[in-house]
Amino acid sequence: MHDLPHGDTVTIVRPGPSTEDEYGNDIPGPPEEITVPGCAIAPRGAAAVSAELTDARDTVITGLTLYAPYGTEIRATDRIRIDGQLYEVEGLPGSFRSPFTGSTGPVVAALELVTG
Template sequence: MRALPHGETVTIVRPGAAAGYDEYGAGIPGPSEEIPVPGCGVAPRDGNAAGGNEQTQARDTVIIGLTLYAPAGTDLRPTDKVRVAGILYEVDGQAGVFRSPFTGSSGPVVAALERVTG
């Protein structure tokens, strides 16, 4: 799949490479890298699915989700975040890749994005 002609540009925010280690041996990430990806499709996900809304300690927790359709070949990792319309979302799991069994052409990279509030 090529970039969608009327798609929007999203930004992948990738954690920087380890810039050192703390006193416990855990890596300290360097500055984040921002990668613009033009020609993406973004669609809302059902927020009422299992676990979509719940009440924890008298506070409502709302999980807001989107589905991202990025051009074929987009490098999207589970540790990335994605900025859509100025709002930062986390990648929920591994992005999927589709190849047509009929033509062999590559389809979009599909990823679930979520933002938790509350």
């Protein structure tokens, strides 16, 4: 898959390398931000959107599917910023390269946003 000329640009927010505090404990370093142009974003359907009432608040879970250009490195620990919202990556992203033609498909990642 090549970059989509009318695709969206997303930002991968990746935990930075850990550092040590004054007591020798590992603490997360500042996050790294990686801009990825040419992506497609699709809703995951009604099954990926749910709402429930907890502690007198509505919780809404929204699922998206991200299609990024082949070779994009997306980790399960990354978060993806889309339109100012930070989505969690669910599971491991996957990609496909045909053993017959060598053609490639996108890197596909399931994303989830929990609000409320």
